[in-house]
Amino acid sequence: MFTSDEERAKAELSLNHQLQQPHILQALANIEEAKHPSVFVSGWRPALGWLCVFILCWTWIVRDLVIIGLMLVDKSEVVQQLPTADTSTVITLLLCLS
Numbered sequence: 001m002f003t004s005d006e007e008r009a010k011a012e013l014s015l016n017h018q019l020q021q022p023h024i025l026q027a028l029a030n031i032e033e034a035k036h037p038s039v040f041v042s043g044w045r046p047a048l049g050w051l052c053v054f055i056l057c058w059t060w061i062v063r064d065l066v067i068i069g070l071m072l073v074d075k076s077e078v079v080q081q082l083p084t085a086d087t088s089t090v091i092t093l094l095l096c097l098s
Helices: 006-033 044-072 087-097
Strands: none
Touching: 006 044, 044 087
16 A cells, blocks of 8 residues: 555565566576586586577588588488477577576
C-alpha cells in the first residue's frame, strides 16, 4: 500500500533496480570464476564457446568445402554421410554465453 504517488514511484524504481541486480551479480560471478586457477572452473565457458564456434565453422564453411572436394574427386556417395548440426541450438547456446 502506498500513501502517495511519490512513494509508489520510489517503490517502482527500487523494484526495477532489484530486477537488474541478478545480471550484475552474474557478471561479477563470471569474473571471479574466470580468475580461478583450475581449468575445470575457469575454462568451461571458453571451451563451450570454442566448441560452438567449431560447430558453426563446420556447418557454414568447412562442410561446403569438403562437399566441393568430394564432388571434384567423384565421391558424391560420401556427401550424404557427412554430419550436420542443428545451428539454431548452437546459436542459442552461444548467445547465452555472451
